[in-house]
Amino acid sequence: MSDGGRTRPRRPGATDPGVLTDTLRRPLHDLRISVTDRCNFRCTYCMPKEVFGRGFEFLARSEILSFEEITRLARIFVAHGVRKLRITGGEPLVRQDVEQLIAMLAGIEGLEDLTVTTNGSLLKRKARALKQAGLQRITVSLDSLDNEVFKSMNDVDFPVERVLEGIEAAEEAGLSPVKVNMVVKRGVNDHTVLEMARRFRERGQILRFIEYMDVGNANGWRLDDVVPAGEIIARINAEMPLEPADPNYRGEVARRYRYKDGSGEIGVIASVTQPFCGDCTRARLSADGRLYTCLFAAKGHDLRALLRGGKTDEQIAQSLRSLWGRRDDRYSELRSSATPDLPRVEMSRIGG
């Protein structure tokens, strides 16, 4: 595109002509790819044992997209404006040879950011291979430094220490800065917020607090369990003064805050108390190849049927343009007392 003779760097999320936008003029910028619906944790807010117990039927191998299928779709998305890919799950590192997929995705021209969200349990073993495959950064979920609290949340007796070892291994491998996600649930781990902030500030790692969300229908969510982001910020600010920082790009879900003494930053993901649908530039692909245009959607669009039905790249691209062009989701902004009973996809299916 001509720019009066000057070359202008592409601003992520900028709505210039040629960029795919939805009915609310939101561009397609991020894609989250779930590579498995399985997980070795049973976090009570995500995969509670009562629902995801022995009898639960996970996807069969044949139902899950192959690495080639994922890469083919990712290329089409990147050609339509996606600049950031996040690999997630379930637990992405339990998918066999996931580093091979990373290497395939890292080779896609035009992609600017490739990252993984993991519970960290297998990271000590995998960090170096992931880096060598071309992974740039990593986000590790850790809900508390208190072993009893953490074990009660992951519900498989997994100790804090091993996640911390995973984080160290990621830093050593050069997957930095490591980001750490903490889901905050009132009366469960909110008393450990300050301890978490202190630790990760000292190490220059970016801690992000996530409001406990009403995703899926399995976790028995109640508004009373949510600790509003404003309250978390106030608690930290009282001990370690903070100031707001600008977003890195349009559609960034975490609101950033800097420590006033220059010792780093934190983020809050306040999808319950401060919904950000208006700027949501994110699509989600489930492990079985369904495209969800909202985290709170009930139904995905079956891209696997297109892949396996012999459609060409151009035909799949056409479907993507039509799906994104029709998109009008803004669940969090419309959330009301009537919504908790609606069917919704589980977080472990589409990776948060």
Ligand SMILES: C[S@@+](CC[C@H](N)C(=O)[O-])C[C@H]1O[C@@H](n2cnc3c(N)ncnc32)[C@H](O)[C@@H]1O
């Ligand atoms: C679904 S997990 C998938 C990746 C990986 N297993 C992990 O835990 O990082 C992605 C993120 O979603 C968060 N999450 C899951 N259920 C949630 C809920 N009900 N509310 C808020 N965040 C949630 C997790 O804490 C994690 O940071």
Ligand code: SF4
């Ligand atoms: S949050 Fe991640 S680690 Fe916890 S159960 Fe869900 S997918 Fe597994």
